[in-house]
Amino acid sequence: MRRRKGDVAADRAVYEAIRQALLMGRLQPGTKLREAALGRLLKVSRERVRKALHRLVHEGWLEAVPNRGTFVPMLSNEEVREIYDVRAMLEGAIVRRLAAEYEPEAARRLKAHIGEERFAIRTDDRGRLFDLAGEFHVLLAELCHNEQLMKMLRGVLNRATMHFSLAAPQSFHNCAGPHDHGDIVKAILARDGRKASKLMLDHLMGLVEMQVAWEPPPSPPTLEEAFRRMPKK
Amino acid sequence: MRRRKGDVAADRAVYEAIRQALLMGRLQPGTKLREAALGRLLKVSRERVRKALHRLVHEGWLEAVPNRGTFVPMLSNEEVREIYDVRAMLEGAIVRRLAAEYEPEAARRLKAHIGEERFAIRTDDRGRLFDLAGEFHVLLAELCHNEQLMKMLRGVLNRATMHFSLAAPQSFHNCAGPHDHGDIVKAILARDGRKASKLMLDHLMGLVEMQVAWEPPPSPPTLEEAFRRMPKK
DNA sequence: AGCTTTCATAATGTGCACATTACGCCAAAG
DNA sequence: CTTTGGCGTAATGTGCACATTATGAAAGCT
Numbered sequence: 378m379r380r381r382k383g384d385v386a387a388d389r390a391v392y393e394a395i396r397q398a399l400l401m402g403r404l405q406p407g408t409k410l411r412e413a414a415l416g417r418l419l420k421v422s423r424e425r426v427r428k429a430l431h432r433l434v435h436e437g438w439l440e441a442v443p444n445r446g447t448f449v450p451m452l453s454n455e456e457v458r459e460i461y462d463v464r465a466m467l468e469g470a471i472v473r474r475l476a477a478e479y480e481p482e483a484a485r486r487l488k489a490h491i492g493e494e495r496f497a498i499r500t501d502d503r504g505r506l507f508d509l510a511g512e513f514h515v516l517l518a519e520l521c522h523n524e525q526l527m528k529m530l531r532g533v534l535n536r537a538t539m540h541f542s543l544a545a546p547q548s549f550h551n552c553a554g555p556h557d558h559g560d561i562v563k564a565i566l567a568r569d570g571r572k573a574s575k576l577m578l579d580h581l582m583g584l585v586e587m588q589v590a591w592e593p594p595p596s597p598p599t600l601e602e603a604f605r606r607m608p609k610k
Numbered sequence: 611m612r613r614r615k616g617d618v619a620a621d622r623a624v625y626e627a628i629r630q631a632l633l634m635g636r637l638q639p640g641t642k643l644r645e646a647a648l649g650r651l652l653k654v655s656r657e658r659v660r661k662a663l664h665r666l667v668h669e670g671w672l673e674a675v676p677n678r679g680t681f682v683p684m685l686s687n688e689e690v691r692e693i694y695d696v697r698a699m700l701e702g703a704i705v706r707r708l709a710a711e712y713e714p715e716a717a718r719r720l721k722a723h724i725g726e727e728r729f730a731i732r733t734d735d736r737g738r739l740f741d742l743a744g745e746f747h748v749l750l751a752e753l754c755h756n757e758q759l760m761k762m763l764r765g766v767l768n769r770a771t772m773h774f775s776l777a778a779p780q781s782f783h784n785c786a787g788p789h790d791h792g793d794i795v796k797a798i799l800a801r802d803g804r805k806a807s808k809l810m811l812d813h814l815m816g817l818v819e820m821q822v823a824w825e826p827p828p829s830p831p832t833l834e835e836a837f838r839r840m841p842k843k
Numbered sequence: 844a845g846c847t848t849t850c851a852t853a854a855t856g857t858g859c860a861c862a863t864t865a866c867g868c869c870a871a872a873g
Numbered sequence: 874c875t876t877t878g879g880c881g882t883a884a885t886g887t888g889c890a891c892a893t894t895a896t897g898a899a900a901g902c903t
Contacts, residue, residue: 459759
């Protein structure tokens with residue numbers, strides 16, 4: 378990550394670093410992200426941090442208060458429900474469409490994904506399973522061949538994931554998520570759009586109920602430990 | 611618009627000015643938006659224009675090419691179809707929900723809106739009708755009481771409107787849009803979600819077919835005339 | 844004549860210094 | 874003891890100057 382000047386990759390690196398920290402749940406809601414401090418920690422100029430923060434704010438990852446700073450948003454349970462409500466609308470329509478417009482290539486990729494999830498469960502690879510569980514929903518959108526849809530769904534998915542990673546890691550294994558995925562794919566392959574849609578709705582409902590049941594811990598970690606020892610590259 | 615310093619309203623003014631120009635169809639696809647020129651035209655510093663442009667890019671209004679500049683995107687017919695595809699998913703789900711969860715307040719506002727549209731048609735008020743036609747779809751989302759959904763739908767609606775305003779103004783009167791709106795509301799009030807959904811899909815399908823049939827004119831207007839004589843305030 | 848290269852110009856991108864604003868502490872009054 | 878006012882500090886926000894990059898045209902080469 379040793380860039381000099383005029384490098385668009387540097388912008389992306391800063392953006393990704395903060396985004397990853399959010400996704401990983403290393404930044405507790407309410408944390409204030411100071412530009413100068415982040416610049417020192419990430420070894421980049423303050424302006425670069427500033428630009429990245431602005432972008433993250435525009436994309437809904439962070440909240441900016443004028444002349445105050447940028448903060449990790451604290452999602453209320455109401456907002457979490459709203460996010461999953463939108464997901465239900467979009468993803469319900471997605472699986473219904475996939476069931477209606479059967480494509481061999483789509484079927485192949487769905488089966489392959491479920492296979493990977495099963496493997497991750499068998500080998501008890503939590504990290505991999507965590508990633509796969511998120512990618513499953515992206516995959517569904519991807520199979521609709523609609524860039525606009527992809528972008529839009531990614532937005533809500535990211536926000537949902539951010540909150541999820543705070544609420545779920547400890548109890549993730551108990552979550553019936555991956556098993557649901559298999560059933561949904563089965564319904565799609567059986568071309569039963571109604572059933573697939575209902576299964577998806579139930580799946581999302583289960584996730585949201587788990588997340589709203591979660592209570593935030595009292596002691597938020599500091600900025601330094603959230604950015605300490607990020608994965609190299 | 612006489613601001614001195616540290617004014618967040620100035621940012622918004624610049625942002626809105628460019629956004630309005632896009633929405634009004636005064637900026638042809640492919641137009642290059644130079645920061646210095648815009649700063650002179652809008653009487654603000656270049657940095658302010660820069661920030662507004664960045665925001666518009668993030669929100670999907672404009673496209674930025676590194677070290678080249680910012681451009682009005684030319685939407686391909688494929689992209690227009692994708693946008694309307696997403697709208698069909700979202701708005702289909704919206705009307706189905708509204709039909710399922712009947713609320714007196716919602717019914718009142720829907721009826722009132724249709725009344726306004728009818729009045730605009732009777733008095734042949736094109737401008738008003740144009741606005742109302744767009745607001746109708748926002749209203750539907752608003753009645754779902756979901757901020758996330760609102761934001762998301764606004765995004766696609768804006769892009770659709772931008773393209774629409776280029777393709778439609780001349781033939782808007784021929785468009786069966788407003789009449790469709792009345793039928794959709796009727797189906798919602800009758801609590802027939804399936805019918806409302808189908809009518810919405812047909813409505814959107816009609817719009818997209820009109821827009822993809824449109825061919826861009828050969829002579830794009832300049833930056834200066836697009837921003838000349840903007841509505842004061 | 845066609846193609847490549849070079850150079851001038853004009854735009855964008857970046858870092859820096861300064862202006863502005865908000866927060867927190869401390870003291871004094873009620 | 875509580876509250877309110879003022880002031881110092883530290884953060885954000887803005888404008889400016891300069892570095893960097895792309896483009897277009899003209900000149901040189903094959």
